[in-house]
Amino acid sequence: MTTTVAVxxxxxxxxxxxxxxxxxxxxxxxxxxxxxxxxxxIWQILSSNGAISETLYSSxxxxxxxxxxxxxxxxxxxxxxxxxxxxxxxxxFGGGAGLLIGLLVGMSxxxxxxxxxxxxxxxxxxxxxxxxxxIMWFGFGELSKVLLISLGAFFPMYVxxxxxxxxxxxxxxxxxxxxxxNWWKRTTRLVLPAALPNILLGTRLSLSIAWLCLVVAELLGxxxxxxxxxxxxxxxxxxxxVFVGITIFAIVGKLSDSIVRVLEQRLLRWQxxxxx
Amino acid sequence: xxTTTKALLEIDNVSKIFRNGASTTHVLDRLSLNAxxxxxxxxxxxxxxxxxxxxxxxxxxxxxxVGSVNIxxxxxxxxxxxxxxxxxxxxxxxxxxxESNIAADLSLSKPEVRERVNELIKLVKLEGFEKAYPRxxxxxxxxxxxxxxxxxxxxxxxLLDEPFGALDAFTRAHLxxxxxxxxxxxxxxxVLVTHDIDEAVFLSSRVVVMDAKPGRIxxxxxxxxxxxxxxxxxxxxxxxxxxxxxxxxxxTEEPSYTI
Numbered sequence: 001m002t003t004t005v006a007v008x009x010x011x012x013x014x015x016x017x018x019x020x021x022x023x024x025x026x027x028x029x030x031x032x033x034x035x036x037x038x039x040x041x042i043w044q045i046l047s048s049n050g051a052i053s054e055t056l057y058s059s060x061x062x063x064x065x066x067x068x069x070x071x072x073x074x075x076x077x078x079x080x081x082x083x084x085x086x087x088x089x090x091x092x093f094g095g096g097a098g099l100l101i102g103l104l105v106g107m108s109x110x111x112x113x114x115x116x117x118x119x120x121x122x123x124x125x126x127x128x129x130x131x132x133x134x135i136m137w138f139g140f141g142e143l144s145k146v147l148l149i150s151l152g153a154f155f156p157m158y159v160x161x162x163x164x165x166x167x168x169x170x171x172x173x174x175x176x177x178x179x180x181x182n183w184w185k186r187t188t189r190l191v192l193p194a195a196l197p198n199i200l201l202g203t204r205l206s207l208s209i210a211w212l213c214l215v216v217a218e219l220l221g222x223x224x225x226x227x228x229x230x231x232x233x234x235x236x237x238x239x240x241x242v243f244v245g246i247t248i249f250a251i252v253g254k255l256s257d258s259i260v261r262v263l264e265q266r267l268l269r270w271q272x273x274x275x276x
Numbered sequence: 277x278x279t280t281t282k283a284l285l286e287i288d289n290v291s292k293i294f295r296n297g298a299s300t301t302h303v304l305d306r307l308s309l310n311a312x313x314x315x316x317x318x319x320x321x322x323x324x325x326x327x328x329x330x331x332x333x334x335x336x337x338x339x340x341x342v343g344s345v346n347i348x349x350x351x352x353x354x355x356x357x358x359x360x361x362x363x364x365x366x367x368x369x370x371x372x373x374x375e376s377n378i379a380a381d382l383s384l385s386k387p388e389v390r391e392r393v394n395e396l397i398k399l400v401k402l403e404g405f406e407k408a409y410p411r412x413x414x415x416x417x418x419x420x421x422x423x424x425x426x427x428x429x430x431x432x433x434x435l436l437d438e439p440f441g442a443l444d445a446f447t448r449a450h451l452x453x454x455x456x457x458x459x460x461x462x463x464x465x466x467v468l469v470t471h472d473i474d475e476a477v478f479l480s481s482r483v484v485v486m487d488a489k490p491g492r493i494x495x496x497x498x499x500x501x502x503x504x505x506x507x508x509x510x511x512x513x514x515x516x517x518x519x520x521x522x523x524x525x526x527x528t529e530e531p532s533y534t535i
Contacts, residue, residue: 171363171365171367172367172369174337174361174363174367175363175367175369177337177354177355178335178337178355178356178357178359178360178361178426179357179380179381179425179429180355180356180357181381185381189369189380189381190369193369193371193372194369194371196371269409270370270371270372270373270409270410270411271370271411272370272411
């Protein structure tokens with residue numbers, strides 16, 4: 001029959017691979033490492049020559065040694081653990097609230113009209129301006145820090161989730177109606193997966209803001225955490241320790257971002273977009 | 277045609293008025309139409325005759341009308357799975373692969389769903405593409421997935437809104453044959469909206485010709501040709517001409533241009 005033949009040829013023309021074979025992207029890793037490697041090399045050379053002061057600018061080698069020392073004494077793991085707990089808690093509360101409220105606001109116009117103007121207004125207030133209030137109200141304890149981080153993590157998640165929901169193809173809602181999706185199915189089977197690209201972007205931004213707010217909270221007053229460690233080292237001009245704190249922030253920040261990016265690649269495999 | 281069997285779908289005196297500011301348009305005007313079980317009805321007419329609106333009303337997607345629509349003596353007041361709907365675009369969920377799209381909200385880990393999905397994949401000839409994502413397959417294949425998704429719900433009636441309109445001529449012809457096969461296998465009642473006369477005569481047991489402004493039925497032409505039909509046969513061409521005449525007649529009634 002003609003149909004069968006035509007269908008076969010149509011199928012033969014397009015071999016479908018569900019999972020493209022992926023090897024580790026060495027090339028792109030090397031490309032990304034060029035600039036940092038060059039900076040480290042120049043820095044080390046300059047401080048070894050005595051061209052720049054080691055006390056003031058430190059050197060990669062000294063920083064590495066300091067890493068070793070601080071890990072051996074258990075100081076670094078201790079501070080890092082406390083910082084990680086604070087940032088994660090803040091991200092979970094703030095990001096979670098942002099996701100939930102963003103979803104509700106996105107799905108219902110009346111809710112949007114009630115909630116969104118207030119949130120947008122609050123969003124423009126610089127976090128540093130609120131920090132003194134938080135310290136007055138909640139003290140120097142963990143609560144004020146976690147709340148500050150939550151507040152920072154809330155907005156990017158909220159804005160992106162809201163945007164993601166509003167970007168859902170309206171035509172798919174008719175499909176949901178024909179397939180008799182109830183409210184729950186419409187949310188979990190239609191809105192959430194469709195808004196996922198934006199939600200993941202919100203997660204990344206939210207994570208980095210959580211990290212940023214953590215530093216603010218810990219620099220302003222804390223007895224522990226990586227931020228405190230930096231602040232403490234600064235008063236004794238221990239540049240090496242300051243650099244350890246800074247680099248650990250960079251490393252953990254990059255790591256958390258990478259985790260979300262891996263998640264993005266796995267969850268958004270269905271997307272048909274330009275990959276450069 | 278089986279006139280003795282009770283009508284499955286009854287459309288009785290349906291009118292719909294579209295208001296835009298001060299002007300009102302009679303999209304549908306006292307339209308009545310029945311379809312029995314296993315019927316293949318095609319609605320054809322000039323653009324703006326309300327044929328797509330009629331389909332949306334039958335589907336329960338549009339409830340703003342006067343008159344009544346019943347399926348098995350129950351009033352249609354909302355969309356449901358007993359009224360399968362195929363849109364002009366496939367409207368698959370881009371994040372689900374072919375088999376998950378067919379299952380949609382049902383779980384493929386349930387053996388009865390799994391079995392039905394496999395059967396339907398065979399029926400729409402998509403074996404080997406179960407794991408492909410919509411972006412990886414052609415428009416014709418996507419539309420077949422959409423048909424399988426609707427059929428999985430065992431609809432009493434399948435409503436098709438210009439389903440092959442956006443496809444190229446070859447794919448369209450293949451899909452028409454595929455649809456006939458599905459219809460002959462499942463005996464699902466079909467209501468198809470199209471502007472393609474060939475498609476109407478090739479597929480249906482009855483062609484309903486509609487008139488625009490106000491949207492009403494101009495004539496109902498039974499197509500008593502045995503399947504499979506030959507598009508080149510004289511009987512086919514005669515019926516084609518008949519439908520065309522009926523359509524042209526309806527279109528000359530409105531002033532075409534004012535200069």
